[in-house]
Structure formats: C-alpha cells, structure tokens
Amino acid sequence: MATEYGQGYGHPRGDGSGSGFHGAGAGDRRHRLPAPLRTPVEARSLREFGYVMLSLPLGVAMFTFAITMFSLGAGLLITFLGIPVLAAALAGCRGFGTLERARARRLLGVEVSEPEPLRMRKHGAMAWMGAMLKSGTSWRHLLYAVIQLPWSVFSFVVALNFWAYGWALLAYPLWFWVFPMYAGQDGLQVYGDETHAIYLDNPFEIAVTALVGLLFTMATPWIVRALTTVDGLMVRGLLGPSRLATRVVELESDRGVVVDTAAADLRRIERDLHDGAQARLVALAMDLGLAKEKLTEDPQAAARMVDEAHGEVKTALQELRDLARGIHPAVLTDRGLDAALSAVASRCTVPVDVDVDLASRPAAAIEGIAYFTVSELLQNISKHARASRATVDVWRVENRLMIQVVDDGVGGADVSRGSGLAGLAERLDAVDGILVVDSPVAGPTRVTAELPWRG
Structure with a gap:
C-alpha cells in the first residue's frame, strides 16, 4: 500500500537510537573482539561463504540440465517431440529457480517473491506446454541456469582461494614446524632456484606471514559479500516476478479498489437520496394533495399547507445541491x-x-x-x-x-x-x-x- 508515515517531505520520524540493529540490546552487548576480527567467524559470513561453495555444484547441475534439454528440444523441433522436451526443460528450470530462491532466502536473507504463475485459458497437456513456452518467466529461469555456472565458477575460485590462503597464513605459526621435521627444509619456501632459496623460518618472517594471513582473513568476508550481492541481483532480476507482472498485479488490485469505492459512493448517494430529498419530495406530494382537496373547502388551510410545502421544496433543493456538491461541485468544473x-x-x-x-x-x-x-x-x-x-x-x-x-x-x-x-x-x-x-x-x-x- 502506498501509505507512508513520517517519511520524506522534511519530517523524519525517530531519533535513530532505539530500534533495529542499533537499538537497545544490540548496542548494549559487549564483544570481546572488535568488529573486523569477529566478522570472519560471524554466522552471516559463514552462511554467505556456504552459499558460494554450494553455487558451483548446483550451477553445474542446472547448466547441464538446461543445455542438454534445450539442445535436445531444439534439435527435435523438426518433429512434434521438440515441443514437450522444450516445455519440460523450462519446467525443470523453474523447479531449479524455486530451489535457488529458497537458498537465497535461507543463506543470504534475500526475499524474492514467487514469479507469476502460468496463465492457462484451458486445461490439458497442450495448454500447459503452450503456456510454458509463452511464459517470459520460464525463459528467464533458463537464462539464469545458463549464466549462473560461469559466475559460480568465478565466485567459487575467488572465495575459496582467499579463505584458504588467509586461514593458512594466519595459522602458519602453528604448523610451520612441519617443514623442518617432515619436508627437510627450514620453512615455507617463497622463492627458490638452482643457487639459492628463500624460506619463511625466523620469528619475524613468521609473524609477518601471520599478519598477512590476518589481513586476507578479514578481507575475505567482504569479498564474499560483494560476490553474493551479485548473486542476489541475479536471483531478484531473473527468478522473481518481472516489473511488468508486478505492475499488472498492482493495477488489478487498484482496479478492485476503484470498483469498491465507486460502489460505495453509489450506495451513499442512493441512501442520501432515499433518506433525504426523496423522502421530502414524497411528503411534499402528499401535502400538496391534501392542499388540493382543501382548496375549495378551506382556502386558508390550503394556503398554509402550500406555504409549508414551499419551505419543504427549498429544503429539498438545498439537500440536492449539497449532494451534488459532494459528488462534483460546479465551481470545481467552472x-x-x-x-x-x-x-x-x-x-x-x-x-x-x-x-x-x-x-x-x-x-x-x-x-x-x-x-x-x-x-x-x-x-x-x-x-x-x-x-x-x-x-x-x-x-x-x-x-x-x-x-x-x-x-x-x-x-x-x-x-x-x-x-x-x-x-x-x-x-x-x-x-x-x-x-x-x-x-x-x-x-x-x-x-x-x-x-x-x-x-
């Protein structure tokens, strides 16, 4: 609904001190670690990293299904069999879309509404296939299944490398002893050729390595968050309802409101006419009928009744003017x-x-x-x-x-x-x-x- 409270027009509400993530409770909690250090182990960061890791196998499955079924269906279009195969491909992509919306909602907190359903004027397999092939939403799901794989490969590689190298370097002081004990070298080799080699083996180099790992570890959640932001945009743009469909739903809702409002206005006008001017005009007709009967017998009484009827006419006219003014006044038009x-x-x-x-x-x-x-x-x-x-x-x-x-x-x-x-x-x-x-x-x-x- 398009009703807002205290937003815009220079009248903001609230002082920003009492609700949401910055309100009481959230602001009173004390963390032992500062925000940059605890971000890598926060639940949100872990969920986003898990989303990226799952994207690759799901992307492979979606891409394989979409390309295989679409190619098979396109190749079979010379026969009737291509139509049901293409329809099945689009239906399968819509099923994957349902899974992706649920995954984005659960792991990224991205709320995406269900897309518009198939519009079928008739029932039956042929009507279903026709509606599936005509649905722009179905083709957008197919497009998502195709482009999601290359993006998921890129996201997977970037996120996994930053995460693995960051934690490995950060924990280097704990495991560098493996090299002299089992590998026959002083430490992690940074450079080496036939004449000389550089190893990270003294306390200073070990500390610097851990510091570099800490920087990588702290940067990883923000890099992953940027990657999942693109995922969220893809899910919203391709798997959610289109702007046109959303607008159609809004217009249908608005049309219902207009119809209900018009019906209510008509009922109000009918009630005002029935209880107001109509009732007065009925009483006026009865009074004039009585005055007509008394005109020859008692002219003075008839004159009084006509005078009262004249007053009722003025009142009825005023009520009609008020009613017309409430509908659409003449002064507004003029x-x-x-x-x-x-x-x-x-x-x-x-x-x-x-x-x-x-x-x-x-x-x-x-x-x-x-x-x-x-x-x-x-x-x-x-x-x-x-x-x-x-x-x-x-x-x-x-x-x-x-x-x-x-x-x-x-x-x-x-x-x-x-x-x-x-x-x-x-x-x-x-x-x-x-x-x-x-x-x-x-x-x-x-x-x-x-x-x-x-x-």
Whole structure:
C-alpha cells in the first residue's frame, strides 16, 4: 500500500537510537573482539561463504540440465517431440529457480517473491506446454541456469582461494614446524632456484606471514559479500516476478479498489437520496394533495399547507445541491481547485488558509480526487482535531500534484486504525498517489498527498 508515515517531505520520524540493529540490546552487548576480527567467524559470513561453495555444484547441475534439454528440444523441433522436451526443460528450470530462491532466502536473507504463475485459458497437456513456452518467466529461469555456472565458477575460485590462503597464513605459526621435521627444509619456501632459496623460518618472517594471513582473513568476508550481492541481483532480476507482472498485479488490485469505492459512493448517494430529498419530495406530494382537496373547502388551510410545502421544496433543493456538491461541485468544473477549495474551507468549523499555486489545471479526474481529498481532511479536522487553525497548500512539482493540509490540533491520527484516512489512502493509491501522515500525539498534524498530474 502506498501509505507512508513520517517519511520524506522534511519530517523524519525517530531519533535513530532505539530500534533495529542499533537499538537497545544490540548496542548494549559487549564483544570481546572488535568488529573486523569477529566478522570472519560471524554466522552471516559463514552462511554467505556456504552459499558460494554450494553455487558451483548446483550451477553445474542446472547448466547441464538446461543445455542438454534445450539442445535436445531444439534439435527435435523438426518433429512434434521438440515441443514437450522444450516445455519440460523450462519446467525443470523453474523447479531449479524455486530451489535457488529458497537458498537465497535461507543463506543470504534475500526475499524474492514467487514469479507469476502460468496463465492457462484451458486445461490439458497442450495448454500447459503452450503456456510454458509463452511464459517470459520460464525463459528467464533458463537464462539464469545458463549464466549462473560461469559466475559460480568465478565466485567459487575467488572465495575459496582467499579463505584458504588467509586461514593458512594466519595459522602458519602453528604448523610451520612441519617443514623442518617432515619436508627437510627450514620453512615455507617463497622463492627458490638452482643457487639459492628463500624460506619463511625466523620469528619475524613468521609473524609477518601471520599478519598477512590476518589481513586476507578479514578481507575475505567482504569479498564474499560483494560476490553474493551479485548473486542476489541475479536471483531478484531473473527468478522473481518481472516489473511488468508486478505492475499488472498492482493495477488489478487498484482496479478492485476503484470498483469498491465507486460502489460505495453509489450506495451513499442512493441512501442520501432515499433518506433525504426523496423522502421530502414524497411528503411534499402528499401535502400538496391534501392542499388540493382543501382548496375549495378551506382556502386558508390550503394556503398554509402550500406555504409549508414551499419551505419543504427549498429544503429539498438545498439537500440536492449539497449532494451534488459532494459528488462534483460546479465551481470545481467552472473555476478550478482554488475557488472550489476556498468554498470547502469556508464551511470548515475552524479558520482555514488556502494557498493554491497552479499555473494550469490537472486532468479532471485528478482535480476531482484532489478536491475530495481536501474535503475529507478538512471534515476530519472539524470532527476530531480540536484545532484552532488549519492551512491548505496545493502546488505542482514536475509531473506531480502536491497537497498539504496542516492543523494545530491534538494529533494522533493513524492510517492503520482503519479510519477514514485508510480509505483515502486506498483511493489515492488507486491512481498512483501517495498519502503521508505525520501526526504525533499533541499535534500538529501534517497530511501530505501526492497525485500524478496527467494534465
């Protein structure tokens, strides 16, 4: 959902001292080793190293399966058999993709959503094969199976060499005695030819070797982390849902919100007409019928009834005007947001300053949503804020329409409580809008809405 709290617009929340990895508990723990020294043996570093080590055998299996099945299927396309073989190859790659997403989630902490399922209009083997071959997700899984092997070979070699040489050199003071005792040489040979050789055999050289090993050991987790970052990008980009599919899901969800909102608005209009103007018009018709019957018998009573009916007509007309204004006021169509919002502000129970800085008008639909947004927010101020003043600012930033409503009331507004703000946030989200609420207890409350311009 596109609702945020206290982010952006110059109103950050929190002081950075109480939560997450830097909060109480995490910051109070005391480690015997400094961070650079304990990083090589931390659980995260070991999981990432294990991920790289597993990538090579899995990469070999995926590459062998993908290339073998794809080549076989492509070769058999001259017959019908190539189609089911290719479909089986893509299905197998999707199965490997499921394994890779689980492995990335478990060892790297990379959360990747499941890709979009196959879209099948019919049931049966032919429909399944057709959907598999038409699925861009399936082909992205095949591409991952092919390119993952060369990358896993590179990662495996780099990580294993840094890890092995680092720990071997760091532990050299513990095992250098092997050379004079079993190899017949003074120590680890660095250089040697027919005339002379250089061995690491005195205390200074042994200490320097261990120091170099320590540097290698401390650098290895960060090198492995950089390698697994690339792995994470590959898993997200090729094994997760595509941007287009994600956008389609968002639009389908937004379409449902729009339909539900439109249905709710229609029910509200029907209820207002039934309980308000319609009821008054029915009573008016009955009163006029009685007045007609009394016109010849008691003209004075008939005149009084007509006068009362005249008052009911005025009331019904006012209710119809209010209802029409709530749907889409004429002043908004004729004169734009400035005049329409000024009219809304004049009906608020607290003084409201309105500042609309727009050189042109946005699309009519966006203009209507902006009007409805400000109307809802000012209504909330009248009912709940207990404020003494409020301000409404409307301006344009590039291709976005910005709305900010501020009041000096009691604060405490929260979208997550399922209030009218939640419905307002859903309505804005349906048109790619954003609602930002910053309302600490005791106020002030600042609500910022952002809408696409679409002029």
